[in-house]
Amino acid sequence: MPDAGPTAVLPRRPLTVGELLDSAVLLLRGQARVLVPVALVLAVAEQLLLHPLRLAAGTAPPAWLPEFGRFGAYWLLLAVGAATEAVIVLLLGNPAARAAGAALFGRAAGPRELLRPAGARWGATALLAVGVGVLMCGVALFGPAWIVGFALLGAVAPALVVDRVHPLRAPLRAAALAVRAAGRAGWIRLLGYLVWWIVRVGLGVGVYLGLDSFDLVNRPWAGWLSLAVWAGVNSVAYPALACLDAVLHLETRMRTEGLDIRLSRARAGTPETVLLAAGR
Structure with missing residues (x-):
């Protein structure tokens, strides 16, 4: 199996930003039957959790913007929303990272492998x-501080399940990788989030307005319809972000730690988990 090629999900070499985004999409496409259903369940739960906060902030579908004078409640809504996004992407990052690790060896991880609890470190x-x-x-x-946190913590799940570091070390490992090479990984994660945020807003608002233009929106159910649309959009966006985190993590290790060289020099028969584990 060649290390790189035009159809490789994750070539064994440093990648450009465009190649990273492509690799994330290829990984998502190959693992959609696992990642998307799980993401849909989590996205629905998120919308149900945020709905009371939206009502308290006086927001209305489809954009859920606040009423004047309720900015405090809306700020809390944004903070909780940032937290739920981070939680969901991290949970999805577990199977996504293991799938990316398998892709680095030229194979596609099956659903049973990704859902099997043994060795997955789900707890x-x-x-x-x-x-x-x-x-x-x-x-x-605190507003802009969210950007820093999001940029630094993208590799927590990959550090845990691919690098096999101690759980307490995983956030530190993620932050250390994010700031290497002038913060390249952190900036790319923010870019990926921005791209998918634009897609999410466009579809979340656009689908609702499209249905409304054909008079297909029942006003008493308008809010629930909008929640369903947003959950559907997020069920694709969240695993896409998790896949980006996974491929970005491994690419950063190849770029800064020589992971690709280590794999090319490994003895035949060495377990994948041993080869991918970070040095203690």
Whole structure:
């Protein structure tokens, strides 16, 4: 199996930004039957959680912008939304990272492999997701600080399940990789979020307005329809971001740690988990 090629999901070499985005999309396409249904469940739960906060902030579909004088409640809504996004992307990052690791060896991980609990470290992933969610909610209350937190914590799940570091080290490992090479990984993660934010807003608002233009929106159910649209859009956007985190993590290791060289020199028969584990 060649290390690189035009159809490789994740070539064994440093990639350009465009190639990284392409690799993330290829990984999502190959693992959509696992990632998208899981993301849909999480996205629906997120919308149900945020709905009371939206009502308290006086927002209305489809853009859910606040009423004048309720900015405090809306700010809390944004902070909680930032936290739920971080939690969902981190949870999806567990199977996405393991799928990316398999892709680095030229194979596609099957659904059973990704959903199998053995060795997946789901317990640690859930605990880290809660911790990251609380942290993101806290920093989001300070506005621009959310951007820093989001940029630094993208590789928490890959560091945990691919690098096999201790759970307490995973956030530190993620932050360390994010700031390498002048913060390249952090900036690319922000770029990916911006791209998908534009897509999400465009579809979340556009689909609703399109249905409304044909008089297909029942006003008493307008809010729930909008929530369903947003959940559907996020069920694709969230795993896409998780896949970007996964391929970006491995590419950063190839770029800054020589992971590609390590793999090319490895003895035949060495387990994948051993080859991908970070040095202690």
